[in-house]
Amino acid sequence: MSSWPHDWEGQPDRSAYTTRDSIDYIWYGLGLPADARDFLEVNLPEEDEKALPSSFKIGHLAQASICLSALSAALFHSQVNQSCEPRRISVPLKHAAVEFRSEHHYLLDGKPRMSSWGPLGGLHKTADGHVRVHDNFLNHRKAACDLLGLDVETVTREEFAQKILQWKALELEKAGMDSGAVIFALRSYQEWEESAPGKHIMKGYSFPVRVHRTGPQVGIPRSVAAHIPRNADRLLRGVRVLELSRVIAAPVAGKTLAAHGADILWVTSPNLPSLPDSDIDVSRGKRTTQLDLDTAEGVKALHALAQGADVFLQSYRPGSLAARGFSARELAESNPGIIYASLSAWDDGYGEGPWSSNRGFDSMVQNASGMNVSEADHFGDPAIPSRVLPVQVLDHAAGYLLATGINAALYRRATEGGSWEVSVSLAGVMKYLRSLEQYAGRDGFECEPLGDILQYLETRETDFGNLSAVKHSASVEGKEPGWDVMPKKLGSDEAKWL
Template sequence: MSSLVADAVDPSMQTLTSTEALAQLWDTLGQPADALSRVTLTGAAALPSSFSVNTLAQSVIAASALAAAQVDTLRTGRKQTVSVDMRHAALEFRSERYFRVDGQLPPEPWDKIAGIYRCGDGRWVRLHTNFPHHRDGVLKLLGCAYDRDAVAAALRQWKAEAFEDAAARAGMVVAAARTFDEWDRHPQGMALAGQPLMTIERIGDAPPEPLAAHADGRPLSGVRVLDVTRVIAGPVSGRTLAAHGADVLLITAPHLPAIPSLVVDTGRGKRSAQLDLRDAADVAQLRTLLRDADIFVQGYRPGGVAALGFSPEQAAAARPGIVYVSLCAYGYEGLWANRRGFDSLVQTASGFNWAEAEAAGQDKPYPLPAQALDHGAGYLMAAGAMTALARRMTEGGSWHVRVSLAQTGHWLRSLGRVANGFDVADPHYEDVGAYLETTPSGFGTLTAMRHAGQLSDTPPHWALPAVPLGTHPARW
């Protein structure tokens, strides 16, 4: 990088409004354009960034809320109105930062050696070591102690892209920092440019399944969701479906690592069970659950659940009419289609961190003000799931919804840059009280962010408290 200046964003650059962004999303979902007239978008930016992060938050949350309203219209005939405040939506993109249990801060989610380092060629890499096996694998590759200074010294013996590739071959999660120009010339960047934001594909035949009106009147009441996800994006999608009344059963495994603070924040509205899919009996139990599910959401590395017998096609054969939702890191085509990744790594690899650094006047990669790709992808997954559910109600079929962090990022770029975006004050916990609610939970008294996607007749809420993993039996 060179000549880093604070006014690097062209003030004449065209940016999309949230209304325009929502219209794009709604068209991508294939939903009826007349429904957009029932949406009211208000408020102002809450997060400082040269990117349209605030617009992204408001538009994807609005799309998910309007998709819930569309399901409700098909069930009941009513046409609810939707409203989303931009400040509230942007703050919900940082919901994991703003919750408290019994008034106390959650544990720090970041491992002590995670983060950005300069390599021997002067370029930077970002390490993601929050899971123990990722941490240990990186340390083994570097041959150094579990110490930040030792890691920094070891990485000075590497070139950034060489270490990125070596880590990927070892199944670790590392990203070299690139500019947008470098990413756009990279094979995966070029592959990504030709992919749509998301896809909703019919993958099997099944008769239409109308949803009868439910006693409690919520859009997704009685809809069963298997949430086989971890960290942020997938769990946010399940949390969103639960906010509109779905019966969400989170499935994890005792041996899989988790980030405790994220379990608390994204677990609201869900029951939580554990199945070890290395065990034949537990695989059989998941298959039993699948046969009675409406939506199956998975966010494991590409091919991971397919190897266990739960690919989209296998799920559609076992449960005709399933809505299957997939999440991956770098898109579904290209050399990196099977590469593991997380939001912070995709930001780094695909150019966001250097572009944000340039706009902020920083001399090293600078992150977006939220895990915006994670949260954005999560609401897109929820919107896609409800769109596919509506199609199943009217035309039948089994459906596959595909979303990736990198495609979400590519769309964020297309929304345009924000001149003087860093003039927005970065909100602290003391600034967000109007958007918080306090409820009991399985961890203690939980104060956390309410959902921003409001429906006029059935305001979203979580009927069940967040609970520790494995609290419930693995059954409906």
Template structure:
């Protein structure tokens, strides 16, 4: 049985991307599937199905047979927590959080969430608070602070903090108003170029297409992982001097090769320009303007490689007073009202609820799949219309899209399944981290099933060159 909300969301995404007809996808299952008042199952299913259907359509236009994507809601929702379902050499290996990350009550009674998983963010917040690195010390220091003022102080220092707001407070906030006017996915033609034909027919939908992946953490890497699952050559480029969250790599690094470049050097920039000149997609998820400052703005890339599809992933969008602000899924959930809304829906005192997070990093994963879908839609359109393209997604915009799917009651009695309950949804492969057990792709194509041909490897394992 198809969930009508999920089907409606899929239809809207397909039409909003400028693709003709209906998405070739069959949806099964209905919400709720996770303990949340938000329709996480519908969001997951629609985002995964849009991407899978676009891969099927691209393969058909290359001369392959027509096929229909098949997405089960429960599987898609579980994929929104894929980093949770990992074992290395038989030992559970979920991503770890820093010991002072999380929520604290400030002196004005409001709550803030700190994100300290990167060492420089942790050190910077401790300097700002003037305390030692323990939860007790941080809690004492924050009792002398006001939540909104500390949020602003942290942002000005380049740190990552969000004060908890209600949905109504976010809607009234200037940044909330700025992103409310934007669709969750924007596909823009940024330069003229002749049509770029799709590669000749191959065994896999995206085989022969090259993707430069300059992303980290979850959302951007999920996009690259998804494109790799359908056969794209994905080269993940990082920098040895930048922090990374290595616990996530066994999950998000599947199907990719990984190299390092230092864009602070002339040689590093020249090497990336050479790679970009041969790329179909330039995927980047750093803070707005960070990669552009090294000479890789979308307009510059379009001059270097006419017909390129550039993507931009940000926390709060590039518009509004927070347009350049650093952020992560957990912070956007807190700032935009989700933690407050979930707490109240689960029975907390509406006047003073403690934050309750969504049961998965839904904004990250949804944004990753939306970015992958937008990328495929842009590749289809450049083959027909020509041009160079820019695809934009933000976590805050995705949050608004998720809210727009509506709320649901009676889900808090559900539990998040453990890994031992997943059975045939798991796959096993050797990796650079040990024997890996992880969640399979939920977007199935019967004739060209998604798979990761390459195992995940530590950062910098490969040369910075196309295969």
């Protein structure tokens, strides 16, 4: 059983990569200095061991991506302070693995979270295979029901499944894309690689994080801006991040930047549904305000905030914010030096490819790209056509890699000037994870238990009650990460910078 086809000429084989190899590869690929590694020490307890029951090297990617996010923040801090003070960054493997599932581990007043999965979604049989339906958001659930001729208010799961059984998988996938529903056919690796989006993504992506300068050197490097203090208590203290995001990847990026001291202003829409049970975990460290971009006042307020931001972080469907006047080009014109960071499902960073503007979520990328079929094959039960991974690995890895790319852009803006764009996609992360190869045969499903999860939690008061949630797994000598702001009701803060 091969997880990486032999006919992919020129594709990288990272099957022998250690966790440190991945850290080095991405660090140098982002154009970050080699000599910084002389004073930024990396400590990886339990590195290269198995952490979670999967044929995929999830622990490897968790430890590497979280370490990179802290390492790159430390680099920016050293640039701000013009200092090469030695600093150790530690990321224990088991803690990193727990943090890759943080949205499922928190307790509110001692009680576990309720499931955010919708009543109709998941894997369903079709006339010729299977599809996976995403219905966590009510608008997506309604779109799927409308497509199938069902009433979203009264439909049962059995009725929903019977309607899907009348469709062919690829035809339903296409109809879903045309109607606003989120439905993807279950594919094997071979089926994915033979499809148009699979060919584009698997042959086109070369690196999981895209960082590039979009304008010439301008003005004074932002590292000396008045709102970014020297000798601060945390690595990113004072950095202003305007976040417009939805679950889970981009919010993880914002939460990670917040852990290192960045001022995150999370902007949500009063017109869109939320997932409060998921939002609680990823909203730690963030102030929250609401703006209605369907109004002139809301657009004006967001433009005013963008004028004072260091980073504009967004994960809406590609092109949707640009259509409202918030493209990378327009924001760079009004605020030279801004970093525009985007998270998407399928976009390659160039807006190309047959699915580049399509909606997508971690579970959909796993499903469509062959990961779930391969995981089931490795598990070895022929009765199971699809096996989901034990964590939302693409979401979490994408979030930490996006934070890494933002930190790299902050550093390079300080040293080179210019405005910058950063982009990460779930599909690009999927490709990198696959390039690490899977454990052979049925190996990987047996691993040491993570132990008592409570040891990784901290308890704080919030607007919703006492929250016990996973602490950040990266430790930074002398600049320990942590969250100053605890989850609060959406729209609790004014739309202004501190």
